[in-house]
Amino acid sequence: MNMFSLSMAVQPQVTVPLSHLINVLHSLKSSVGSSSSSSSSVATCKSRKHKEHASDSELHCTESMWNLRELGLSDLGTQQLHELVNRVLPRLSPQEAPLPLGGQTTWRMSHLSTPSFYHNKHGFAWGPSPVSAPVFSRQRPSPLHSVCTELQHWPVLVQSRSFKTLRIKTRRQQSAFERPVESEGFTPSFMKGFLTRDKGVEVESLDSLLKNKNVPDAQQDTFKRGFAEGFLKAQALTQRTQDSLRRTRLILLVLLLVGLYGISKTPFISVRFRTTTGLDSAVDPVQMKNVTFEHVKGVEEAKNELQEVVEFLKNPQKFTALGGKLPKGVLLVGPPGTGKTLLARAVAGEADVPFYYASGSEFDEMFVGVGASRIRNLFREAKGNAPCVIFIDELDSVGGKRIESPMHPYSRQTINQLLAEMDGFKPNEGVIIIGATNFPEALDNALIRPGRFDMQVTVPKPDVKGRTEILNWYLKKIKVDPAIEANIIARGTVGFSGADLENLVNQAALKAAVDEKDMVTMKELEFAKDKILMGPERRSAQIDKKNKLITAYHESGHAIVAYYTKDAMPINKATIMPRGPSLGHVSMLPENDRWSETRSQLLAQMDVSMGGRVAEEIIFGHEYITTGASSDFDSATKIAKMMVTRFGMCEKLGVMTYTDMTLTSPETQAAVEHEVRVLLKESYERAKALLKSHAKEHKNLADALLMYETLDAKEIQLVLEGKALETR
Incomplete structure (x- = not known):
């Protein structure tokens, strides 16, 4: 909306809408010629009704009353007003701008832009007789244009576009005319508009509102009552809205804190508590x-x-x-x-x-x-x-x-x-x-x-006596066979701690429950011990007869050497049942914990380790030996190397220890390797001689393992003595 600024010598500068000034000056223009004393006349813009032919709807536009006093022009003389009118509206004379049809003035305020909007959109003006399209419209008439040309009347509804700015104009006008007089000074018009706009509007009283609206006396009480009720309802609604907003913020804050507490492992909420x-x-x-x-x-x-x-x-x-x-x-x-x-x-x-x-x-x-x-x-x-x-x-x-x-x-x-x-x-x-x-x-x-x-x-870790006490303590808590000998299990669990022994007893009880037995026997305890030491049984493994035969002679070779070697540990059990990574094993059972070992005991352990490979070579030939002896060679080589480098059991190298072979000379390293090879070769030859001298016992023990798969110490002794085993 255009603005017009007036700066007077007496009254301060005022910024008013240009449309208001045009209406007032237009009225003055028409009345100046008849009477020169009409400087305080009132220029009014009456309400007009524009009837739309298509929709038959009425649009009322009521403009406020303005006079020279409100515009600050009451102090001007007649001659000054006449010059002001001619300067502002030079084309409003009847000679230069005749009145249009209908008696309306040339300058007027219109809130309708429907004809121009329709013309810009479709290219022709709407009405009973559409005119030709301007140059910027379509060159060919559109279907809508053709239809409208042929019709003698206008049967369609046309959109009415208006601009509702009366309330905004009123607020700005009140802020401009109702503020106190300011001190004189030079202020640009555009700055004056911004300054006057930001100072707010004084609240209009209820009595002045009733007077301006011309409310009858009989209805004033009703109007006041309705105004009060509406105000109270609006106030209550605003209070409820504020309370709801406050509760929503509180809930969001609580959810945020809970989220932070769940995301962080050590949230700041719990830090102070801890x-x-x-x-x-x-x-x-x-x-x-x-x-x-x-x-x-x-x-x-x-x-x-x-x-x-x-x-x-x-x-x-x-x-x-x-x-x-x-x-x-x-x-x-x-x-x-x-x-x-x-x-x-x-x-x-x-x-x-x-x-x-x-x-x-x-x-x-x-x-x-x-x-x-x-x-x-x-x-x-x-x-x-x-x-x-x-x-x-x-x-x-x-x-x-x-x-x-x-x-x-x-x-x-x-x-x-x-x-x-x-x-x-x-x-x-x-x-x-x-x-x-x-x-x-x-x-x-x-x-x-x-x-x-x-x-x-x-x-x-407990010794054999301590392991026996621990086993008896935990065996009292379960149902066991009175014939159980805890010391036998304790002898076979060297290196077990108290927690390991407790786990062994628990595994035996679970095995007895799976087999639906009334009590725990030695069989379940042995099963639990082997499971802990070597892993679970692999009964699902499909092993052919040839590999099974090789495994039986391999394990029998270990057992024969252990049985007939003087300083070897007693045999506890021999089996060809796959368990863990091995296809079979022979377990040894020391009578007591060994705190130190003699040279003959170490050599006996090496001989027992060599018994498996020697048995394969004797029975199946050198071309059919297998890789099953790899772990046996590892243990034998470790014992021989410790005898040479740590224990001082080699005559050529003496009692000197060699903790780090990388720091020794090449000659010393070669000497150590030579002595290790000599010990291993001598052990291999001793095991071969022993198995050749007990070939019959070797065959009988292998056949018994193929038949029963697992033999304990007593059963191995019966087989080696040539006695028959009881049927299972």
Whole structure:
């Protein structure tokens, strides 16, 4: 919409729509010639009705009343007004611009643009007699144009396009005329429009609204009541909308926090909770009344050393009376599964004191200071309940050696706090710390010094006596055959820990349940032992008769050499049932654990390993030997190399050890290889001579394996003595 700016000497500059000024000046133009005193006359723009021929709908356009006073022109004289009218509207004289048809003025305001829109869209004007298309329209008449030309009337509905800007005009006009008079100054018209637009509109009172709308007196109360009800309803609706928006924002915020909590493993919501509460075990100590030293088997030496700690906790005055100090900590060192955690529980159970359990990984956290805070909380709770026992499992994860690392600049805070709590400036009386680890080399030197961990107890794997005790302990918990000999199973499980033996008994019970037996027998225990040592049976493997025959003579060769060699270990079982990667095996059963081995025992082990390949060569010939002896040669070569390089059992090389062969001279390496070859060749010849001298027993044992697949020690002895076996 065009704007027109007037700047007067007396009244400040005012910006008004150009259409309003044109209407007022047009009225003045028509009235100036008749009377010169009409400077305050009112120019009105009456409402006009434009009847549409197609739709018969009426469009009313009511314009507001404007006068010279509202436009700020009331102080102008007649001559000045006349000059202003001629300058602004120079073509409004009757000679230059005659009035159009219908008596309407040349300058008027129209809210309709339908004819021009239709002409621009279709290329011809709509009406009873369409005119020809202008130059920019189509050169050929369109179908719509042809139809409209032939018709004598207009039967279609035509769209009416209007611009509803009356409300905007009123708001701008009110903001322009109802503001207070400003001080004089030079202000451009376009800047004046922006300044006047931003100062807001004064609220019109209800009485002035009734007066302007010409509401009758009888209906004014009704109008006020309806206005009040509408205002209250609108206010209530706005309040409900704001409340709903507030609830929606709250729900979205909660969902966002929940999403962050689920995405992050250590969300910031839980960080404060965990850092302030510390470890769960520190808040709630455990009473180990049901665990004592009676539940710990196979580690008698460790139990005896920890018995002193129990005495410290039960009667501390007994040791402090002589001026001694209570031990600060006990470090349990041993392989996994040997019962270190069980020993710590037994100490707390024997002393009947609170037991605080914590794993080393619980102190490690990505946030700086969390690990140290948890250690402080743990020791604070323990000191409040002294005397007590703190057990830290997997101590190497929190007490590892301190190093300078740019990746973990704050990793030393946790271990430093642990060192300070165990032996720092503040006393730590009545709290015994028991640590367990299977990797003591990784611990920091400041942690394992006297004053922190005063005692270091080694928890080794149990010997044959300890394995027998452990097996009897776990066999009491299941239904077993009274004829079971636990010592036989213990002799065949060299190197098993307490956890391994517990698993063996459990596997035997599962096997008995699968076979639908009422109790566990030696057969199930042997089955479980072989399964753990060599893997499950492969009964589905399809082995032809030739390979089965070769396997029977191969395993029989091992058994014959082991049976007739003086210093070899006793035979436990021979089988040709595939298990794991092997097609068969012969298990040896030492009478006792061997803490050291003699030279004759090592040579006997080499001879037994050579028995399989020697049997294949004797029975099937040198051209038909197989690859089944590869693992046997590995074990024999390892024994021979250790005898030469580590054990000093070679006369030519003497008692010198050779730990790293890469650092020795080529002559020494050649000498070592020569002596190893000599030992292996001599072992091979001894096994060949023994099998040739017992060819009959060799054949009988191979036939028995082909028939029964598995033979135990007693059955092997009967076959080698030439006795018949009982039918199974």
